[in-house]
Amino acid sequence: MCLTETELIKELLSKYSTISGKSWLQQQGSKHFIGRGLLMANGDDWYHQRHIVAPAFMGDKLKSYAGYMVNCTKEMVTSLEKEIEIGRTEFEIGEYMARLTADIISRTEFDSNYEKGKQIFHLLTVLQQLCAQSSRHLCFPGSRFLPSKYNREIKSLKMEVERLLMEIIQSRKDCVEIGRSSSYGNDLLGMLLNEMQKKGSSNLNLQLIMDECKTFFFAGHDTTALLLTWTMMLLASNPSWQQKVRAQVKEVCGGAPPSVEQLSKLTLLNMVINESLRLYPPASLLPRMAFEDIKLGDLHIPKGLSIWIPVLAIHHNEEIWGQDVNEFNPDRFGSKSFAPGRHFIPFAAGPRNCVGQAFALMEAKIILAMLISKFSFTISENYRHAPVVVLTMKPKYGVQIHLKPLD
Numbered sequence: 001m002c003l004t005e006t007e008l009i010k011e012l013l014s015k016y017s018t019i020s021g022k023s024w025l026q027q028q029g030s031k032h033f034i035g036r037g038l039l040m041a042n043g044d045d046w047y048h049q050r051h052i053v054a055p056a057f058m059g060d061k062l063k064s065y066a067g068y069m070v071n072c073t074k075e076m077v078t079s080l081e082k083e084i085e086i087g088r089t090e091f092e093i094g095e096y097m098a099r100l101t102a103d104i105i106s107r108t109e110f111d112s113n114y115e116k117g118k119q120i121f122h123l124l125t126v127l128q129q130l131c132a133q134s135s136r137h138l139c140f141p142g143s144r145f146l147p148s149k150y151n152r153e154i155k156s157l158k159m160e161v162e163r164l165l166m167e168i169i170q171s172r173k174d175c176v177e178i179g180r181s182s183s184y185g186n187d188l189l190g191m192l193l194n195e196m197q198k199k200g201s202s203n204l205n206l207q208l209i210m211d212e213c214k215t216f217f218f219a220g221h222d223t224t225a226l227l228l229t230w231t232m233m234l235l236a237s238n239p240s241w242q243q244k245v246r247a248q249v250k251e252v253c254g255g256a257p258p259s260v261e262q263l264s265k266l267t268l269l270n271m272v273i274n275e276s277l278r279l280y281p282p283a284s285l286l287p288r289m290a291f292e293d294i295k296l297g298d299l300h301i302p303k304g305l306s307i308w309i310p311v312l313a314i315h316h317n318e319e320i321w322g323q324d325v326n327e328f329n330p331d332r333f334g335s336k337s338f339a340p341g342r343h344f345i346p347f348a349a350g351p352r353n354c355v356g357q358a359f360a361l362m363e364a365k366i367i368l369a370m371l372i373s374k375f376s377f378t379i380s381e382n383y384r385h386a387p388v389v390v391l392t393m394k395p396k397y398g399v400q401i402h403l404k405p406l407d
C-alpha cells in the first residue's frame with residue numbers, strides 16, 4: 001500500500017514505530033553488507049541498539065567530529081586547486097563528494113585506524129554492489145545456500161571485512177584490558193564500545209558493533225554525498241543564490257572554515273540545503289511492514305501488509321508546496337509555513353528517524369561553506385539533468401561543474 005496522506009504518515013511514523021518496521025525481504029537483501037545494524041533492526045533489538053548508538057550523534061560528541069570534517073574538506077580543496085593549476089576546469093563533482101564523505105566517515109569512525117577503515121569501506125562498497133546484482137543470479141528457494149561462484153565471492157568478501165574490523169576492535173579492547181588506555185577512544189567506534197560497556201554488557205557484543213560500523217558507512221556516506229552533489233548542482237545553476245550564500249558565509253566566518261557555533265548563523269545555506277533535500281531527497285521512499293493490525297484514521301492496515309511512504313511525491317505535491325513546487329525557491333524555508341515531520345521528511349520522522357541527521361547537516365554545511373568561499377561554480381554545458389532512483393536518488397550522468405578559484 002502506498003500511503004500519501006501526510007496526517008496518516010505522521011501517525012504511522014510517530015505512534016506505530018515499534019509495531020511496524022523493516023521486512024524480512026529487506027533484511028535479507030542487506031544482511032551481507034550491514035547485517036543486523038540499526039537500519040535493519042526491529043522491535044526490542046532496534047530499541048536497545050538505538051539507545052546505544054544515539055548518544056554518539058548528540059551534543060559535544062557530535063561537535064567533536066567537526067574537526068575531521070574540516071580537515072578532510074581542506075585536503076579536497078587543495079587537490080581541486082592543484083588540478084585547476086594544471087589546467088583542469090571541469091569536474092564531475094559527484095565523484096569528489098562521494099570520496100570526501102567516505103573519507104569523513106572513515107576518519108570519524110576509526111580515527112587512528114583510518115587507513116584500515118578506508119580499506120574496509122572499499123571492500124564493503126564492492127560487497128554492496130555484488131549484493132545488488134543478486135537478481136541476475138540463479139534464484140530459487142534455498143539457492144543462497146549453494147556454493148556458487150557468486151555466493152562464494154560474497155562470503156569471502158564479508159569474511160575479509162569482518163576480519164579487518166575485528167582486528168581494530170580487538171586492538172582497542174587489548175589496550176583497555178592491559179591498562180594502556182582507560183577508554184576505547186573518542187571516535188565513533190570508541191563511543192560505541194564505551195556505550196555498550198556502560199549499558200551493562202560486560203561481554204561486548206562484537207558482531208553487533210561490527211554491524212553498526214558497516215551500517216554507519218552504508219547509511220551515512222552515499223546519502224550525504226548525494227545531498228552535496230544536488231546542492232552543488234542547484235548553486236551552480238542559480239548564481240544569485242550562490243552569491244547570497246557566499247556573502248553570508250564570508251560575513252559569518254570571515255574567510256576561515258566555519259566553527260560549530262557559526263553554523264546556525266548560516267541561515268541562507270540552511271534554506272538552500274532544505275530546498276535541495278525537498279527537490280532531491282536522497283532517500284526518496286520509506287518502506288515499512290505492519291507487524292500487527294494497525295488502525296490509522298479510518299484505515300485498517302492488516303498485519304503483514306507492506307507500506308510505502310513516497311517521500312519524493314510528497315515533496316513535489318502542488319497542494320502542499322504551491323504552484324512553484326518544481327522550482328528551486330529556498331525562500332519557502334525562510335518562513336515556518338511548512339510542516340517538518342509531515343510535509344518535509346527527507347530524514348523520515350518519529351522515533352525511527354535518521355539517527356545521523358544532525359551529523360549529516362553539520363557535515364553538509366561545513367563542506368559547502370568551505371567550497372563556496374574558495375570557488376565560484378557554474379554548471380557545465382555537458383551536464384544532462386537525469387535524476388534516477390537506484391536505492392537512493394542519483395544524477396544518472398553525474399554533475400559536471402566548472403570551478404574557478406576566487407582569489
Ligand code: HEM
Nearest residue numbers: 038039219220223224227282283346347348354355356360
Ligand atoms: C543527507 C544525508 C542523509 C539522509 C537524507 C538520510 C536519510 C535517512 C532516512 C530517510 C532514514 C530512515 C530510513 C528508514 O527507516 O526507512 C535514515 C535512517 C538512518 N540513518 Fe540516515 N540519512 C542521512 C545521513 C546519515 C548519516 C550521516 C548517518 C550516520 C553517520 C546515518 C545513519 C542512519 C541510520 C543508522 C539510520 C537508521 C535509524 C533507525 O532505524 O533507527 N544517516 N536516514
